[in-house]
Amino acid sequence: MLEKLACASGRNDEVPNIELAIWLCENEDKEGISEIVSGLKSKDTKIANDAIKVLYEIGARKPVLIADHADQFISLLSGKNNRLIWGGMTALAAIADLAPEKLYAQADKILAAFYQGSVITVDNGVTVLAKLCRANRQYKEELFPLLLEHLGKCRPKEVAQHAERVAICVEADTISDFYKVLRARDADLSEAQKKRIDKLERRMQE
Numbered sequence: 001m002l003e004k005l006a007c008a009s010g011r012n013d014e015v016p017n018i019e020l021a022i023w024l025c026e027n028e029d030k031e032g033i034s035e036i037v038s039g040l041k042s043k044d045t046k047i048a049n050d051a052i053k054v055l056y057e058i059g060a061r062k063p064v065l066i067a068d069h070a071d072q073f074i075s076l077l078s079g080k081n082n083r084l085i086w087g088g089m090t091a092l093a094a095i096a097d098l099a100p101e102k103l104y105a106q107a108d109k110i111l112a113a114f115y116q117g118s119v120i121t122v123d124n125g126v127t128v129l130a131k132l133c134r135a136n137r138q139y140k141e142e143l144f145p146l147l148l149e150h151l152g153k154c155r156p157k158e159v160a161q162h163a164e165r166v167a168i169c170v171e172a173d174t175i176s177d178f179y180k181v182l183r184a185r186d187a188d189l190s191e192a193q194k195k196r197i198d199k200l201e202r203r204m205q206e
Contacts, residue, residue, distance in 0.1 A: 001020070001024075001029075001032045001033075001035040001036050002035060002036070002038075002039050002042075002047060002051070004016065004020050005017060005020070005036075005039070005046075005047060005050035005051065005054070006050050007044075007046035007047060007049075007050050008047075014053055017050050017053045017054045017057065018053075018054075018057055020036075020054050021053075021054045021055075021057035021058045021061065022057075022061070024036070024054070024058055024065070025058055025061045025062045025065065028062075028065060030065065033055070033058065033065055033066065033069075034069075036051050036054050036055060037051070037055065037066075037069050037072055039051030040052060040055075040072060040076065040084065045081065045083075048081065048083075048084060049081075049083045049084070049087075052076070052083065052084055052087035052088065052091065053087065055069070055073075055087075055091050056087055056090040056091040056094065059090070059091045059093075059094030059095060060094060063094040063095045063098055064098060066091060066094070066095060067095040067098040067099050068099075069091075070092065070095060070099045070102040070103060071102065071106075073088040073089075073091045073092050073095075074088070074092065074102075074103070074106045074109055074110065075088075076088030077089065077109050077110065077112070077113035077117075078109055078112070078113070082118055082121075085113060085117060085118070085121055086117065086118050086120040086121040086124065088113075089110075089113060089114075089117065089120070089121045089124040089125055089128065090120065090124045092110070092124070092128050093124040093125075093127040093128050093131070096127070096128045096131035096132055096135075097131045097134065097135055100131070100132050100135035100136060100139065103128065103132060104132055104136070104139050107132070107142075107143070110125065110128060110129070111146070113125065114126075114128075114129070122154075122158075123158075123161070123162070123165075126147065126150065126162045126165045126166060127165045129143050129146065129147055130147065130165055130166050130167075130168050130169045131168065131169070133147070133169035134168055134169040140169060140174075144169065144174060147166050147169075148177060148178065148181050150162065151163060151166065151178075151181045151182065151185070152181050152184065152185070156185070156188040156189055156190075156193065157193070159182070159185050159188070159189060159193065159197070160189075160193050160196035160197050160200070163178075163182055163197060163200055164196075164200055166178070167200060167204060170204065175204070179201065182197055182201075
């Protein structure tokens with residue numbers, strides 16, 4: 001399968017990788033997917049970068065097919081290749097609700113990447129943490145306060161988007177604290193951003 005990656009044919013675009021992801025999904029080719037996962041350890045950066053693209057594209061379409069590889073995605077978070085770090089977090093965001101125990105067991109690595117990572121790493125990290133909160137009450141007690149802290153400190157342009165991601169795990173016992181944090185950010189937000197928050201609140205109250 002590695003010979004079907006974009007870099008193998010000298011391509012610089014992502015089309016071959018997306019097409020390969022679609023094919024692997026349609027055929028549910030677990031052996032082929034495992035071979036792509038092996039490419040993450042390649043010393044050739046192009047192979048590794050193409051491999052993670054294929055894998056998180058699979059995750060976006062049929063996450064169950066990559067759920068068994070959670071440990072490999074987590075291992076990428078402590079590397080030095082930013083493409084693999086945010087790609088790994090993107091893959092984890094797709095499977096967090098399918099393998100919450102595996103992810104929670106290595107929450108320290110996920111949190112380290114979340115606090116130090118790029119914009120895409122943080123975006124997907126919010127989704128990972130929210131899905132873990134939704135999966136287990138114990139996880140929520142530990143991780144939800146961290147999400148609220150993040151919403152209180154993140155860049156204004158991120159507040160609404162990240163609030164939408166966090167909303168999936170907000171329940172009756174946490175909704176008051178959630179709204180309180182969002183309202184405390186009002187002064188930082190544009191009118192459009194405030195409207196987006198208002199829309200989220202109305203949807204949650206339906």
